[in-house]
Amino acid sequence: MSRTKTSKAWLQEHVNDHYVHQAQKDGYRSRAAYKLLEINEKDKLLKPGYWVADLGAAPGSWSQVAKRLVGQQGRVFALDILEMDPLPGVEFVQGDFREEETLTRFTELLQGRLVDLAICDIAPNISGMAVIDQARSFHLCELALDFCRDYLKPGGHFLVKTFQGSGYTEFIQQMRSEFASVLTRKPAASRDRSNEIYLLGKGKK
Numbered sequence: 001m002s003r004t005k006t007s008k009a010w011l012q013e014h015v016n017d018h019y020v021h022q023a024q025k026d027g028y029r030s031r032a033a034y035k036l037l038e039i040n041e042k043d044k045l046l047k048p049g050y051w052v053a054d055l056g057a058a059p060g061s062w063s064q065v066a067k068r069l070v071g072q073q074g075r076v077f078a079l080d081i082l083e084m085d086p087l088p089g090v091e092f093v094q095g096d097f098r099e100e101e102t103l104t105r106f107t108e109l110l111q112g113r114l115v116d117l118a119i120c121d122i123a124p125n126i127s128g129m130a131v132i133d134q135a136r137s138f139h140l141c142e143l144a145l146d147f148c149r150d151y152l153k154p155g156g157h158f159l160v161k162t163f164q165g166s167g168y169t170e171f172i173q174q175m176r177s178e179f180a181s182v183l184t185r186k187p188a189a190s191r192d193r194s195n196e197i198y199l200l201g202k203g204k205k
């Protein structure tokens, strides 16, 4: 299929997408909100009073969901390489997660406290070359796992988007060494044709 036809097909699918309409109705910034809502419904990740780190947060629908569910006593810290329009009650740092300086600015917000939950929906810019995209994606996943080693409470949970393919099995092994259990989640809002799959690490060791 030509590029134009592919983009037209994407646009058509987007316009017809039930979750896109629902997000507009519910005031969420993107259809991704329903992935987190469905996973949360099953796994009860977000609780009132929790501190949550949202890595790769823009445009912000996961942060919206998180803030709503942690309530006034909870805090949501969001990070993205892109700008994000402010969200009430969400503290945001713009920067590249691969850079030490970004991590420093982000973790300064925590003032020495550990988070109860880390959620990571980071997806790198797609180059179209599967091997490169896959490697970039897992590099970011590994950085998010490093973040959990240092800034997630023992017993805390970590939800991360991955793509099945090269590096997937190795990353699950790394997750297993850090968490009591590692589960896979493919919410209905995640398109069938996408090989994205969420890993949920439960109970940081």
Ligand SMILES: C[S@@+](CC[C@H](N)C(=O)[O-])C[C@H]1O[C@@H](n2cnc3c(N)ncnc32)[C@H](O)[C@@H]1O
Pocket: 029, 030, 032, 033, 055, 056, 057, 058, 059, 060, 061, 062, 063, 079, 080, 081, 082, 095, 096, 097, 098, 121, 122, 123, 124, 125, 140
């Ligand atoms: C699928 S979107 C996240 C959607 C978000 N969960 C929501 O509900 O609105 C993936 C995000 O990862 C961000 N991202 C990609 N590479 C990044 C990096 N190196 N550092 C920080 N953010 C990055 C992108 O800018 C993009 O906003």
